[in-house]
Amino acid sequence: MAGNFKKQQDSLARTSMDLLINELFKKHGVKMSKPKLSAREKRELQNLVKDLKKNVENLTKNIEK
Amino acid sequence: MKESRVWAGEAPEVQGMDLTERRCNRSWNALDASSSHPLSNEAQDLTGTIETIQQSFEQIIVIDSADVEIVTTDTQAALSVQVALQAAIALVISISIADSDRAERITQDLLGRLRSSQVNRQQTYVENSRGVRITTTDTDLVVNIQLLLQVLVALLVRIGIL
Numbered sequence: 001m002a003g004n005f006k007k008q009q010d011s012l013a014r015t016s017m018d019l020l021i022n023e024l025f026k027k028h029g030v031k032m033s034k035p036k037l038s039a040r041e042k043r044e045l046q047n048l049v050k051d052l053k054k055n056v057e058n059l060t061k062n063i064e065k
Numbered sequence: 066m067k068e069s070r071v072w073a074g075e076a077p078e079v080q081g082m083d084l085t086e087r088r089c090n091r092s093w094n095a096l097d098a099s100s101s102h103p104l105s106n107e108a109q110d111l112t113g114t115i116e117t118i119q120q121s122f123e124q125i126i127v128i129d130s131a132d133v134e135i136v137t138t139d140t141q142a143a144l145s146v147q148v149a150l151q152a153a154i155a156l157v158i159s160i161s162i163a164d165s166d167r168a169e170r171i172t173q174d175l176l177g178r179l180r181s182s183q184v185n186r187q188q189t190y191v192e193n194s195r196g197v198r199i200t201t202t203d204t205d206l207v208v209n210i211q212l213l214l215q216v217l218v219a220l221l222v223r224i225g226i227l
Contacts, residue, residue: 013212017219020178028171034225035160045226048153049217055146056214059138059207 104188123187123201130194138202143210150213151176157220179212 025031037045103126123140127133155172162168185203221227 013215014219017215021175021216021219021223024171024175024178028167028174030162030164030167030171032158032161032220032223033163037160037226042226045157045221049221049227052146052150052153052214052217055149056210059143059146059210 103192104190123203125189125191125199125201127191128193130191130197132196133191133194134198136198136200138207140203140206143203143206147206147210147213150210150217154213154217154220157217157224157226161220161224175216179209179216 123137125135125137127135154175158172158175159165159168162171185205187201187203189199189201191197191199218227
């Protein structure tokens with residue numbers, strides 16, 4: 001039950017975030033294009049996100065307790 | 066129950082608080098109108114209070130107590146993660162939009178919408194107690210950080226990096 005609620009919340013957050021980003025790009029009249037990145041640069045970006053996720057998880061541990 | 070540990074050092078100095086009167090009268094009594102609350106600070110003016118907010122977001126004072134466990138979020142650490150996330154969002158937008166002026170405007174617009182309104186100031190006072198567990202978090206700040214992470218992930222999915 002609690003898991004279902006969390007899933008629902010996650011999907012709501014994702015949807016509203018997508019809508020916000022879509023609206024913002026439309027307002028500024030631009031489209032995101034896939035950047036030409038080397039495999040190394042991609043990996044660096046993925047590692048950065050992984051580290052940021054870990055940091056955020058550490059900070060949110062207290063709230064979820 | 067775990068063994069009690071009693072700290073027996075110098076009396077602590079608490080920034081922004083004058084504990085002299087408290088030391089003379091010992092404990093604060095909620096039912097005694099003449100005893101002033103240890104955290105009340107009438108002498109300090111507004112400017113002083115604002116300075117305190119900027120210097121220290123959190124204050125936990127534990128006096129004459131045993132078995133007190135404190136779990137707290139480091140606000141400074143949370144703020145630095147927030148800045149790192151904002152920088153990462155700006156980076157992703159700037160590499161995926163050729164026009165740098167527009168990229169900057171979009172970044173400003175996006176981060177402006179997601180800005181957390183304020184940093185909380187928390188004060189916790191524990192006196193003459195045993196077996197207390199305190200958990201404090203600046204919820205506003207942490208929620209803002211979660212939101213920024215979601216935006217970053219959404220952007221990276223769009224440009225095929227995640």
